[in-house]
Amino acid sequence: MSHRFxxxxxxxxxxxxxxxxxxxxxxxxxxxxxxxxNENVHEVAKSLAAxxxxxxxxRIKPEIYPASQLGSIPRxxxxxxxxxxxxxxxxxxxxxxxxxxxxxxxxxxxxxSMDNARxxxxxxxxxxxxxGLGADKGLHGAGMFVALPSYAIAKTPIRHLADFKGKKLRVxxxxxxxxxxxxxxxxxxxxxxxDVLPAIQQGAIDGAISGMPVFTSMHxxxxxxxxxxxGQPYIFIIIEYSAKWVQSLPxxxxxxxxxAAAAEGENGAxxxxxxxxxxxxDWVAAGAELIDLPKDEEASMMQQFAAAAxxxxxxxxxxxxxxxxxxxxxxxxx
Numbered sequence: 001m002s003h004r005f006x007x008x009x010x011x012x013x014x015x016x017x018x019x020x021x022x023x024x025x026x027x028x029x030x031x032x033x034x035x036x037x038n039e040n041v042h043e044v045a046k047s048l049a050a051x052x053x054x055x056x057x058x059r060i061k062p063e064i065y066p067a068s069q070l071g072s073i074p075r076x077x078x079x080x081x082x083x084x085x086x087x088x089x090x091x092x093x094x095x096x097x098x099x100x101x102x103x104x105x106x107x108x109x110x111x112x113s114m115d116n117a118r119x120x121x122x123x124x125x126x127x128x129x130x131x132g133l134g135a136d137k138g139l140h141g142a143g144m145f146v147a148l149p150s151y152a153i154a155k156t157p158i159r160h161l162a163d164f165k166g167k168k169l170r171v172x173x174x175x176x177x178x179x180x181x182x183x184x185x186x187x188x189x190x191x192x193x194x195d196v197l198p199a200i201q202q203g204a205i206d207g208a209i210s211g212m213p214v215f216t217s218m219h220x221x222x223x224x225x226x227x228x229x230x231g232q233p234y235i236f237i238i239i240e241y242s243a244k245w246v247q248s249l250p251x252x253x254x255x256x257x258x259x260a261a262a263a264e265g266e267n268g269a270x271x272x273x274x275x276x277x278x279x280x281x282d283w284v285a286a287g288a289e290l291i292d293l294p295k296d297e298e299a300s301m302m303q304q305f306a307a308a309a310x311x312x313x314x315x316x317x318x319x320x321x322x323x324x325x326x327x328x329x330x331x332x333x334x
Contacts, residue, residue: 027061028249030257033076034089035193037066039213039279040271041147041237044264045089048239051260056253062087073192081138083244087257092130092144092238093174099133101322104313105144106174108233108305111330114276117146117234118269119333126329129322130238140246143239143261145268148276149231153215154207155200157226157289161297170196170208177209177233179308184301200224211235212279216286225288230298232305237268 030052032045042064049062070076070085073094079085081098093106104110111117120126121144131141152158154167165185171177173190181188189205193214199205200223207224214220215227239261246254284290293301313323 025059027059028056028253030060030062030086030245031070031084032062032064032087032089033068033070033079033085034064034066035068035073035076036214036217038217039211040268040275041089042066043271043275044145044237044268047267048087048089048260048264051263052257055256055260060253060256068192068194072194077240080240080242083138083242086242086245088240089237090240091147091172091235092133093172093177095134095139095238095240096173096175098137098139100175100316100319101129102133102238103174103176104319104322104326105130105236105238106172106233107176107309107313107323107326108180109302109309110326111146111234112231112334114146114149114234114269114273116330116334117149117236118266120326120330121146121236121269122265123329123333125325129325134240135243138243140241140243141238142241142258143264145237145265145272147235147237147268147272148211148213149234150209151212151215152207152209152228152230153200153220153224154226154228155224156206157291158207158228159291159293161293161301167206168204170199170205170210172209172235175312176309179312180233180305181209183304183308197223211276212283213275216279216282221283221286221288226291227283227288228291228293230293230301232302239264 032049034041034045036042045064049064052060052062070079073090076085076088077095080088092102095102111120127144130144133141158164161184168187168189169181170191171181171188178188196208197218197220200207241257246257280290313320
Protein backbone atom coordinates (compact mmCIF):
# COMPACT_ATOMS: atom_id res chain seq x y z
CA MET A 1 0.00 0.00 0.00
CA SER A 2 2.76 2.40 0.95
CA HIS A 3 4.58 1.72 -2.34
CA ARG A 4 1.42 2.39 -4.38
CA PHE A 5 0.78 5.53 -2.34
CA UNK A 6 4.31 6.77 -2.88
CA UNK A 7 4.05 6.20 -6.65
CA UNK A 8 0.73 8.03 -6.86
CA UNK A 9 2.08 10.87 -4.74
CA UNK A 10 5.15 11.11 -6.96
CA UNK A 11 3.01 11.42 -10.09
CA UNK A 12 0.87 14.08 -8.42
CA UNK A 13 3.93 16.10 -7.45
CA UNK A 14 5.33 15.80 -10.99
CA UNK A 15 2.01 16.92 -12.49
CA UNK A 16 1.85 19.93 -10.17
CA UNK A 17 5.44 20.80 -10.99
CA UNK A 18 4.75 20.59 -14.73
CA UNK A 19 1.63 22.74 -14.33
CA UNK A 20 3.58 25.31 -12.31
CA UNK A 21 6.40 25.34 -14.86
CA UNK A 22 3.90 25.92 -17.69
CA UNK A 23 2.21 28.71 -15.75
CA UNK A 24 5.57 30.39 -15.10
CA UNK A 25 6.88 29.94 -18.66
CA UNK A 26 7.49 33.03 -20.75
CA UNK A 27 4.50 33.77 -23.01
CA UNK A 28 4.74 32.89 -26.69
CA UNK A 29 5.28 36.01 -28.80
CA UNK A 30 2.89 36.55 -31.71
CA UNK A 31 3.96 39.41 -34.00
CA UNK A 32 1.02 40.73 -36.04
CA UNK A 33 2.04 42.72 -39.12
CA UNK A 34 -0.11 44.92 -41.38
CA UNK A 35 0.52 47.74 -43.88
CA UNK A 36 -2.09 50.24 -42.61
CA UNK A 37 -2.70 52.19 -39.40
CA ASN A 38 -5.57 53.89 -37.57
CA GLU A 39 -8.34 52.34 -39.67
CA ASN A 40 -10.54 49.25 -39.72
CA VAL A 41 -7.83 46.66 -40.51
CA HIS A 42 -5.76 48.04 -37.62
CA GLU A 43 -8.84 47.64 -35.40
CA VAL A 44 -9.18 44.03 -36.54
CA ALA A 45 -5.55 43.44 -35.58
CA LYS A 46 -6.22 44.87 -32.11
CA SER A 47 -9.34 42.74 -31.71
CA LEU A 48 -7.52 39.60 -32.88
CA ALA A 49 -4.67 40.28 -30.45
CA ALA A 50 -7.04 40.78 -27.51
CA UNK A 51 -9.00 37.64 -28.39
CA UNK A 52 -5.86 35.47 -28.68
CA UNK A 53 -4.37 36.75 -25.43
CA UNK A 54 -7.61 36.24 -23.52
CA UNK A 55 -8.49 32.82 -24.96
CA UNK A 56 -4.93 31.54 -24.49
CA UNK A 57 -4.99 32.57 -20.84
CA UNK A 58 -2.04 34.85 -21.46
CA ARG A 59 0.13 32.03 -22.83
CA ILE A 60 0.36 33.93 -26.15
CA LYS A 61 1.44 37.58 -26.07
CA PRO A 62 0.52 39.39 -29.31
CA GLU A 63 2.48 42.42 -30.52
CA ILE A 64 0.98 44.63 -33.26
CA TYR A 65 3.15 46.27 -35.93
CA PRO A 66 1.01 48.52 -38.19
CA ALA A 67 2.12 50.81 -41.04
CA SER A 68 4.64 48.26 -42.41
CA GLN A 69 6.92 48.64 -39.38
CA LEU A 70 8.34 45.17 -40.06
CA GLY A 71 9.13 45.95 -43.69
CA SER A 72 7.37 46.29 -47.03
CA ILE A 73 4.47 43.97 -47.81
CA PRO A 74 6.71 41.47 -49.67
CA ARG A 75 9.03 41.38 -46.63
CA UNK A 76 6.04 40.89 -44.30
CA UNK A 77 4.89 37.94 -46.40
CA UNK A 78 8.37 36.40 -46.45
CA UNK A 79 8.67 36.86 -42.70
CA UNK A 80 5.38 35.04 -42.23
CA UNK A 81 6.46 32.19 -44.48
CA UNK A 82 9.72 31.69 -42.59
CA UNK A 83 8.33 32.29 -39.09
CA UNK A 84 9.95 35.57 -38.00
CA UNK A 85 6.45 37.10 -38.25
CA UNK A 86 3.66 34.99 -36.84
CA UNK A 87 0.64 36.70 -38.43
CA UNK A 88 0.12 38.97 -41.45
CA UNK A 89 -3.15 40.81 -42.17
CA UNK A 90 -2.91 41.87 -45.82
CA UNK A 91 -5.06 41.92 -49.00
CA UNK A 92 -4.76 38.43 -50.55
CA UNK A 93 -3.64 39.63 -53.98
CA UNK A 94 -0.28 40.63 -52.50
CA UNK A 95 0.35 36.89 -52.06
CA UNK A 96 0.00 36.28 -55.81
CA UNK A 97 3.73 35.66 -56.17
CA UNK A 98 3.15 32.52 -54.10
CA UNK A 99 -0.01 31.43 -55.93
CA UNK A 100 -1.77 33.49 -58.62
CA UNK A 101 -5.17 32.33 -57.37
CA UNK A 102 -4.80 34.69 -54.41
CA UNK A 103 -5.75 37.44 -56.88
CA UNK A 104 -9.32 36.35 -57.56
CA UNK A 105 -10.83 38.32 -54.68
CA UNK A 106 -9.44 41.53 -56.23
CA UNK A 107 -11.39 41.18 -59.46
CA UNK A 108 -13.36 44.40 -60.16
CA UNK A 109 -17.07 43.71 -60.50
CA UNK A 110 -16.97 40.58 -58.31
CA UNK A 111 -19.44 42.02 -55.77
CA UNK A 112 -21.67 45.07 -55.83
CA SER A 113 -22.25 45.99 -52.16
CA MET A 114 -20.71 45.63 -48.71
CA ASP A 115 -23.38 43.09 -47.79
CA ASN A 116 -22.72 41.04 -50.92
CA ALA A 117 -18.98 41.21 -50.19
CA ARG A 118 -19.46 40.21 -46.54
CA UNK A 119 -21.48 37.14 -47.49
CA UNK A 120 -19.04 36.17 -50.24
CA UNK A 121 -16.05 36.38 -47.89
CA UNK A 122 -17.87 34.08 -45.44
CA UNK A 123 -19.03 31.59 -48.09
CA UNK A 124 -17.72 28.08 -47.16
CA UNK A 125 -16.55 27.34 -50.72
CA UNK A 126 -14.66 30.62 -50.91
CA UNK A 127 -13.05 30.14 -47.51
CA UNK A 128 -12.00 26.59 -48.38
CA UNK A 129 -10.33 27.88 -51.53
CA UNK A 130 -8.66 31.00 -50.18
CA UNK A 131 -7.49 29.73 -46.79
CA GLY A 132 -5.98 26.63 -48.38
CA LEU A 133 -3.73 28.57 -50.77
CA GLY A 134 -0.07 28.71 -49.79
CA ALA A 135 -0.29 25.75 -47.41
CA ASP A 136 2.73 24.20 -49.11
CA LYS A 137 4.63 27.52 -49.02
CA GLY A 138 4.73 28.20 -45.30
CA LEU A 139 1.31 29.86 -44.92
CA HIS A 140 -1.62 28.90 -42.73
CA GLY A 141 -4.78 30.74 -43.82
CA ALA A 142 -7.16 31.30 -40.91
CA GLY A 143 -9.61 34.10 -41.71
CA MET A 144 -10.88 36.51 -44.36
CA PHE A 145 -13.18 39.51 -44.44
CA VAL A 146 -14.20 42.43 -46.63
CA ALA A 147 -12.60 45.69 -45.60
CA LEU A 148 -13.89 48.34 -47.99
CA PRO A 149 -14.90 49.26 -51.53
CA SER A 150 -12.19 51.03 -53.50
CA TYR A 151 -12.19 54.71 -54.39
CA ALA A 152 -10.01 56.67 -56.82
CA ILE A 153 -8.07 59.63 -55.44
CA ALA A 154 -6.42 62.06 -57.84
CA LYS A 155 -4.69 65.43 -57.87
CA THR A 156 -7.11 66.64 -60.56
CA PRO A 157 -10.81 65.72 -60.48
CA ILE A 158 -12.15 62.61 -62.21
CA ARG A 159 -15.76 63.55 -62.92
CA HIS A 160 -16.30 61.40 -66.03
CA LEU A 161 -15.08 58.03 -67.24
CA ALA A 162 -13.02 59.80 -69.92
CA ASP A 163 -11.09 61.63 -67.17
CA PHE A 164 -9.37 58.37 -66.24
CA LYS A 165 -7.58 58.30 -69.58
CA GLY A 166 -3.89 59.09 -69.28
CA LYS A 167 -3.89 58.99 -65.48
CA LYS A 168 -1.09 57.07 -63.76
CA LEU A 169 -2.75 55.47 -60.73
CA ARG A 170 -1.52 53.14 -58.04
CA VAL A 171 -3.40 49.83 -57.94
CA UNK A 172 -3.07 46.72 -55.82
CA UNK A 173 -0.69 44.03 -57.03
CA UNK A 174 -3.18 42.10 -59.13
CA UNK A 175 -3.47 41.27 -62.83
CA UNK A 176 -7.23 41.67 -62.41
CA UNK A 177 -6.86 45.29 -61.31
CA UNK A 178 -4.15 46.09 -63.85
CA UNK A 179 -6.20 44.78 -66.77
CA UNK A 180 -9.41 46.42 -65.55
CA UNK A 181 -7.97 49.91 -65.20
CA UNK A 182 -6.04 49.62 -68.45
CA UNK A 183 -9.43 49.11 -70.14
CA UNK A 184 -10.50 52.61 -69.10
CA UNK A 185 -7.25 54.26 -70.16
CA UNK A 186 -5.32 54.23 -66.87
CA UNK A 187 -1.61 53.46 -66.61
CA UNK A 188 -1.68 51.22 -63.51
CA UNK A 189 1.29 51.18 -61.13
CA UNK A 190 1.51 48.51 -58.42
CA UNK A 191 3.27 49.70 -55.29
CA UNK A 192 3.12 49.09 -51.56
CA UNK A 193 1.02 51.44 -49.48
CA UNK A 194 3.93 53.13 -47.74
CA ASP A 195 5.20 54.46 -51.08
CA VAL A 196 1.91 55.87 -52.36
CA LEU A 197 1.59 59.23 -50.60
CA PRO A 198 5.20 60.30 -51.35
CA ALA A 199 4.71 59.23 -54.98
CA ILE A 200 1.61 61.46 -55.27
CA GLN A 201 3.37 64.36 -53.57
CA GLN A 202 6.38 64.04 -55.87
CA GLY A 203 4.24 63.71 -59.02
CA ALA A 204 5.44 60.18 -59.81
CA ILE A 205 1.79 59.11 -59.99
CA ASP A 206 -1.44 61.08 -60.44
CA GLY A 207 -3.40 59.24 -57.75
CA ALA A 208 -4.34 55.86 -56.35
CA ILE A 209 -7.02 53.23 -55.99
CA SER A 210 -7.60 52.40 -52.33
CA GLY A 211 -10.07 52.59 -49.45
CA MET A 212 -11.43 55.87 -48.09
CA PRO A 213 -10.16 55.34 -44.50
CA VAL A 214 -6.63 55.05 -45.89
CA PHE A 215 -6.98 58.49 -47.50
CA THR A 216 -8.26 60.14 -44.33
CA SER A 217 -6.11 58.35 -41.72
CA MET A 218 -2.91 59.03 -43.70
CA HIS A 219 -3.91 62.64 -44.59
CA UNK A 220 -3.92 62.25 -48.37
CA UNK A 221 -5.97 65.44 -48.68
CA UNK A 222 -2.73 67.38 -48.24
CA UNK A 223 -1.55 65.97 -51.59
CA UNK A 224 -4.77 65.29 -53.53
CA UNK A 225 -8.24 66.61 -52.80
CA UNK A 226 -10.45 64.71 -55.25
CA UNK A 227 -11.93 61.27 -54.64
CA UNK A 228 -14.22 59.53 -57.15
CA UNK A 229 -16.58 56.89 -55.75
CA UNK A 230 -15.92 54.06 -58.18
CA GLY A 231 -16.75 51.43 -55.55
CA GLN A 232 -14.57 48.90 -57.40
CA PRO A 233 -12.91 46.63 -56.68
CA TYR A 234 -13.83 45.66 -53.13
CA ILE A 235 -10.84 45.20 -50.86
CA PHE A 236 -10.71 41.89 -49.03
CA ILE A 237 -8.25 41.07 -46.26
CA ILE A 238 -6.82 37.66 -45.43
CA ILE A 239 -5.39 36.63 -42.05
CA GLU A 240 -2.36 34.41 -42.63
CA TYR A 241 -0.36 32.74 -39.89
CA SER A 242 3.11 31.30 -40.22
CA ALA A 243 2.52 27.57 -40.72
CA LYS A 244 5.83 26.87 -38.98
CA TRP A 245 4.70 28.85 -35.94
CA VAL A 246 1.22 27.30 -35.77
CA GLN A 247 2.71 23.80 -35.97
CA SER A 248 5.02 24.64 -33.06
CA LEU A 249 2.07 25.44 -30.79
CA PRO A 250 0.37 22.92 -28.50
CA UNK A 251 -2.87 21.57 -29.99
CA UNK A 252 -5.08 23.67 -27.71
CA UNK A 253 -3.34 26.90 -28.71
CA UNK A 254 -3.58 26.00 -32.40
CA UNK A 255 -7.34 25.91 -31.91
CA UNK A 256 -7.25 29.25 -30.09
CA UNK A 257 -5.46 31.14 -32.88
CA UNK A 258 -7.58 29.56 -35.62
CA UNK A 259 -10.84 30.32 -33.83
CA ALA A 260 -9.75 33.91 -33.12
CA ALA A 261 -8.97 34.59 -36.80
CA ALA A 262 -12.22 32.99 -37.98
CA ALA A 263 -14.18 35.15 -35.54
CA GLU A 264 -12.77 38.34 -37.03
CA GLY A 265 -14.69 37.82 -40.30
CA GLU A 266 -17.94 39.39 -39.16
CA ASN A 267 -16.12 41.92 -37.00
CA GLY A 268 -13.96 43.06 -39.93
CA ALA A 269 -16.96 43.69 -42.18
CA UNK A 270 -18.82 45.67 -39.50
CA UNK A 271 -15.75 47.79 -38.79
CA UNK A 272 -15.31 48.37 -42.53
CA UNK A 273 -18.76 49.93 -42.90
CA UNK A 274 -18.26 52.05 -39.77
CA UNK A 275 -14.91 53.41 -40.93
CA UNK A 276 -16.17 53.97 -44.48
CA UNK A 277 -19.04 56.15 -43.28
CA UNK A 278 -16.73 58.09 -40.97
CA UNK A 279 -14.05 58.55 -43.65
CA UNK A 280 -16.51 59.92 -46.21
CA UNK A 281 -17.70 62.48 -43.65
CA ASP A 282 -14.16 63.43 -42.60
CA TRP A 283 -13.00 63.81 -46.20
CA VAL A 284 -15.62 66.43 -47.01
CA ALA A 285 -15.20 68.10 -43.60
CA ALA A 286 -11.49 68.58 -44.41
CA GLY A 287 -12.43 70.64 -47.47
CA ALA A 288 -11.83 67.90 -50.02
CA GLU A 289 -14.36 66.62 -52.57
CA LEU A 290 -16.25 63.37 -53.20
CA ILE A 291 -17.34 62.83 -56.81
CA ASP A 292 -19.86 60.37 -58.28
CA LEU A 293 -19.63 59.28 -61.90
CA PRO A 294 -22.78 59.65 -64.01
CA LYS A 295 -24.82 56.45 -63.75
CA ASP A 296 -24.49 55.53 -67.42
CA GLU A 297 -20.72 55.99 -67.29
CA GLU A 298 -20.51 53.94 -64.11
CA ALA A 299 -22.41 51.12 -65.88
CA SER A 300 -20.00 51.32 -68.83
CA MET A 301 -17.05 51.12 -66.46
CA MET A 302 -18.50 48.00 -64.80
CA GLN A 303 -18.97 46.32 -68.17
CA GLN A 304 -15.37 46.98 -69.11
CA PHE A 305 -14.14 45.76 -65.74
CA ALA A 306 -16.13 42.52 -66.05
CA ALA A 307 -14.75 41.87 -69.53
CA ALA A 308 -11.20 42.42 -68.27
CA ALA A 309 -11.70 40.04 -65.34
CA UNK A 310 -13.01 37.31 -67.60
CA UNK A 311 -10.02 37.75 -69.89
CA UNK A 312 -7.49 37.53 -67.04
CA UNK A 313 -9.19 34.50 -65.46
CA UNK A 314 -9.23 32.67 -68.78
CA UNK A 315 -5.46 32.73 -69.21
CA UNK A 316 -4.81 29.93 -66.69
CA UNK A 317 -7.07 26.94 -65.93
CA UNK A 318 -6.36 27.00 -62.17
CA UNK A 319 -7.14 30.73 -61.94
CA UNK A 320 -10.27 30.25 -64.07
CA UNK A 321 -11.48 27.50 -61.72
CA UNK A 322 -10.83 29.67 -58.65
CA UNK A 323 -12.52 32.67 -60.28
CA UNK A 324 -15.60 30.54 -60.97
CA UNK A 325 -15.78 29.50 -57.32
CA UNK A 326 -15.80 33.10 -56.09
CA UNK A 327 -18.10 34.47 -58.82
CA UNK A 328 -20.60 31.64 -58.24
CA UNK A 329 -20.53 32.44 -54.52
CA UNK A 330 -20.99 36.17 -55.16
CA UNK A 331 -24.07 35.46 -57.28
CA UNK A 332 -25.39 33.00 -54.69
CA UNK A 333 -24.87 35.47 -51.84
CA UNK A 334 -26.50 38.57 -53.36
